[in-house]
Amino acid sequence: MTQPELYFISGSPPCWSVMLALEVKGIAYEPRRLDNAKREQKSPEYLKISPRGQVPVLVDDGTTVRETLAVLSYLDAQYAEPPLFGQTPVETARIWQAICECDANLRDTVGEISRPLFRGKGMEIAQQVTDAAEKVRAELDLIETGLSKEAWMAGDNLSAADLILYPVIMQLTRAAAREGEAALELGIHPLARHFPNIDGWCREMEKLPGYDNAFPPHWK
Ligand SMILES: N[C@@H](CCC(=O)N[C@@H](CS)C(=O)NCC(=O)O)C(=O)O
Structure with a gap:
């Protein structure tokens, strides 16, 4: 199975949250950094992944997940330990x-x-x-x-x-x-x-x- 890919912009708080989750869960991933100064998040290729041209986006095993909280929920369901959304x-x-x-x-x-x-x-x-x-x-x-x-x-x-x-x-x-x-x-x-x-x-x-x-x- 290939590693998940994370599209991110440096310094974006939502992207940082997802990166912390990936690290805490020990998930190896491919960072795909987009350059905000060059508006790379609005390129035609990236808009196919994220129609609003926003980050973060996680691509994992053929699944594309947008929205920080959706990504965190996905990671927690797919990679159980340590749990990020509680046990009770x-x-x-x-x-x-x-x-x-x-x-x-x-x-x-x-x-x-x-x-x-x-x-x-x-x-x-x-x-x-x-x-x-x-x-x-x-x-x-x-x-x-x-x-x-x-x-x-x-x-x-x-x-x-x-x-x-x-x-x-x-x-x-x-x-x-x-x-x-x-x-x-x-x-x-x-x-x-x-x-x-x-x-x-x-x-x-x-x-x-x-x-x-x-x-x-x-x-x-
Ligand atoms: N609700 C979205 C917000 C994402 C968001 O605001 N991303 C900003 C970076 S912090 C972005 O992609 N900005 C680039 C742009 O809109 O061109 C989420 O939580 O994923």
Whole structure:
């Protein structure tokens, strides 16, 4: 059987989540990196695989799976160990709850901060960025409290919730560390000062098997 292929763009949080899942499960795969600067994800060949020209996409044994959560669910069903979506109904519910809360309350707001800061435009729309940071800090406060009671995002074991949240939080902290953040006073960077439990959880994530392989190539 051939190895699964993963189409990805470096630094894309959803792609990073899938790569972490592949690494944690010990699945050897062929990385197929697309260059966003060249809009390779919109090439006619790739649009045959992903009609919206988006990543991540996993191709495994003749099956093409789009959408991060669909890919994670597929991997969990196809490659059982370690389970990413829990082993009891309560665990499964808690994991999905954390994922849904991240997607509903954190992911887009983090984008409102990271996009302008990565482009060096944070000061131009300072009010929008600081408003978004306030919303993000409220979410991080909830996560910080959760991590004061449990080691991982949805309980005592690593799960898909950790793999989904980690790249989003990394995108945020990397953006917040950019020059100019001090002037904006976002209250996010350094994470160790503002959210020590989240920072400690990041350190644990860094110890995962294959962590370095999944790290965005252009951030290295
Ligand atoms: N809901 C999709 C979102 C995927 C998505 O937004 N991918 C972005 C990268 S983070 C993308 O493909 N951007 C390139 C583009 O749209 O041209 C998923 O979770 O897979």
